[in-house]
Amino acid sequence: MADKLIIFDTTLRDGEQSPGASMTRDEKLRIARQLERLKVDVIEAGFAASSNGDFEAVQSIAQAIKDSTVCSLSRANDRDISRAAEALKDANSARIHTFIATSPLHMEKKLRMTPEQVLEQAKQSVRFARNLVGDIEFSPEDGYRSEMDFLCRVLEAVIAEGATTINVPDTVGYAVPELYGNFIKTLRERIPNSDKAIWSVHCHNDLGMAVANSLAGVQIGGARQVECTINGLGERAGNCSLEEVVMAVKTRRDYFNLELGIDTQHIVAASRMVSQTTGFVVQPNKAVVGANAFAHASGIHQDGVLKARDTYEIMRAEDVGWSANKIVLGKLSGRNAFKQRLQELGVQLESEGEINAAFSKFKELADRKSEIFDEDILALVSDESVTAERETYGFVSLSQHSETGERPQANIVFTVEGREVRATSEGNGPVDASLKAIETQVQSGAEMVLYSVNAISGSTESQGEVTVRLQSSGRVVNGVGSDPDIIVASAKAYLSALNKLQSKAERVAAQG
Numbered sequence: 285m286a287d288k289l290i291i292f293d294t295t296l297r298d299g300e301q302s303p304g305a306s307m308t309r310d311e312k313l314r315i316a317r318q319l320e321r322l323k324v325d326v327i328e329a330g331f332a333a334s335s336n337g338d339f340e341a342v343q344s345i346a347q348a349i350k351d352s353t354v355c356s357l358s359r360a361n362d363r364d365i366s367r368a369a370e371a372l373k374d375a376n377s378a379r380i381h382t383f384i385a386t387s388p389l390h391m392e393k394k395l396r397m398t399p400e401q402v403l404e405q406a407k408q409s410v411r412f413a414r415n416l417v418g419d420i421e422f423s424p425e426d427g428y429r430s431e432m433d434f435l436c437r438v439l440e441a442v443i444a445e446g447a448t449t450i451n452v453p454d455t456v457g458y459a460v461p462e463l464y465g466n467f468i469k470t471l472r473e474r475i476p477n478s479d480k481a482i483w484s485v486h487c488h489n490d491l492g493m494a495v496a497n498s499l500a501g502v503q504i505g506g507a508r509q510v511e512c513t514i515n516g517l518g519e520r521a522g523n524c525s526l527e528e529v530v531m532a533v534k535t536r537r538d539y540f541n542l543e544l545g546i547d548t549q550h551i552v553a554a555s556r557m558v559s560q561t562t563g564f565v566v567q568p569n570k571a572v573v574g575a576n577a578f579a580h581a582s583g584i585h586q587d588g589v590l591k592a593r594d595t596y597e598i599m600r601a602e603d604v605g606w607s608a609n610k611i612v613l614g615k616l617s618g619r620n621a622f623k624q625r626l627q628e629l630g631v632q633l634e635s636e637g638e639i640n641a642a643f644s645k646f647k648e649l650a651d652r653k654s655e656i657f658d659e660d661i662l663a664l665v666s667d668e669s670v671t672a673e674r675e676t677y678g679f680v681s682l683s684q685h686s687e688t689g690e691r692p693q694a695n696i697v698f699t700v701e702g703r704e705v706r707a708t709s710e711g712n713g714p715v716d717a718s719l720k721a722i723e724t725q726v727q728s729g730a731e732m733v734l735y736s737v738n739a740i741s742g743s744t745e746s747q748g749e750v751t752v753r754l755q756s757s758g759r760v761v762n763g764v765g766s767d768p769d770i771i772v773a774s775a776k777a778y779l780s781a782l783n784k785l786q787s788k789a790e791r792v793a794a795q796g
């Protein structure tokens with residue numbers, strides 16, 4: 285029988301570490317439910333000890349998720365580990381993932397610890413964690429740049445203390461496939477008790493090789509767990525991308541000969557949800573989930589695919605959840621049809637109140653837009669006003685005037701803690717005027733580092749999806765807003781970013 289390859293998703297932990305990708309608790313919960321639908325084996329839900337916000341996110345995911353193991357990261361100390369165990373206490377299946385750096389550079393410069401001290405701390409933390417939870421993963425941070433002899437000593441010792449999974453991170457994305465694969469192989473061959481643990485790979489994409497390195501770790505090294513994120517989200521160039529690893533192993537089963545538990549039909553919905561939540565747009569030519577991944581433009585290719593699909597297609601679009609871009613609902617559709625379509629799209633709203641809010645948004649949209657696509661519905665349900673989160677700022681209405689040769693002016697109404705506020709401003713363009721109007725009241729002083737507009741479904745009738753990235757006091761957040769009117773979408777995105785700045789400030793304050 286073929287071995288199983290465990291898929292460990294860290295979108296909500298390592299992915300969220302990407303500047304600007306921070307998510308609220310409710311957003312994380314929604315993504316966790318989608319990961320469960322995808323049948324991910326392990327969901328790394330966050331880093332419980334890092335803030336009250338992260339603790340609550342791990343806790344609510346642990347309470348809600350039944351089919352996947354829920355994991356919290358933790359530094360190798362008793363306080364972090366206890367906090368992780370506490371957040372995970374209601375989980376059906378819980379894992380603590382503890383780590384400490386083992387490379388000479390990290391030990392000397394970052395930790396200012398001797399190798400012997402690191403070894404002792406690693407052992408002690410696994411021993412402590414093992415008494416709280418049965419499933420313990422240990423990671424030697426910057427493992428790939430660690431000295432082989434020392435790494436073998438540390439990993440042998442933590443397995444002896446009860447670590448059940450050993451993860452070997454290429455923290456800085458320095459590895460190349462053959463060398464990384466052989467690195468894992470050597471560790472497994474040299475460590476006498478290596479067969480007592482499952483070996484895992486965790487690769488960053490700084491040189492664009494995270495997926496290749498992970499697969500080499502599996503094929504050459506014998507790892508049986510891959511750590512990855514949806515859309516390859518993650519710090520710097522990101523992490524190993526879940527959809528690419530999964531589809532590589534599935535499509536080339538002849539080569540990898542491994543079983544996967546993943547229900548691949550939920551991949552595109554997961555990708556869309558993560559992109560809309562974080563504002564990190566998926567490039568059109570991205571493998572598996574990019575808008576062009578299955579589009580055949582050249583005449584020769586189109587002709588070939590029409591005659592026999594497999595002439596130019598190695599995977600089926602529908603197997604990863606690309607349905608034809610069909611019109612799903614219209615103005616006359618009822619609540620039940622809407623609810624059913626949400627289910628088909630893999631969207632689970634938490635309460636009847638949320639379904640009602642989404643349905644009324646849908647009706648508003650259907651009044652203004654004759655064709656409603658799946659993408660519109662997904663954008664609509666990621667709207668904060670639908671998910672009933674307690675946000676500081678909320679959009680109410682906007683009017684603006686712009687005419688050639690005149691300076692545009694905008695009037696906006698929005699809520700601050702539920703209280704309506706009106707503001708007016710001029711600007712270089714109507715978007716600029718609208719955002720300046722908001723600032724006259726909010727005075728966040730945040731710097732805008734990115735503004736982008738994307739048409740959700742490809743025509744001028746389409747909804748515009750706007751991403752705004754703000755930076756303030758060293759914090760970077762993304763806000764996303766969608767509306768057929770891109771000026772309204774921009775104002776929504778700006779308010780959403782301000783909400784995130786606010787909640788991030790609270791999270792940072794809670795850590796102190």
Ligand code: KIV
Nearest residue numbers: 383423425426453455
């Ligand atoms: O990249 C890394 O080293 C990590 C560890 C904490 C596993 O994310």
Ligand code: ZN
Nearest residue numbers: 298453455486
């Ligand atoms: Zn990492």
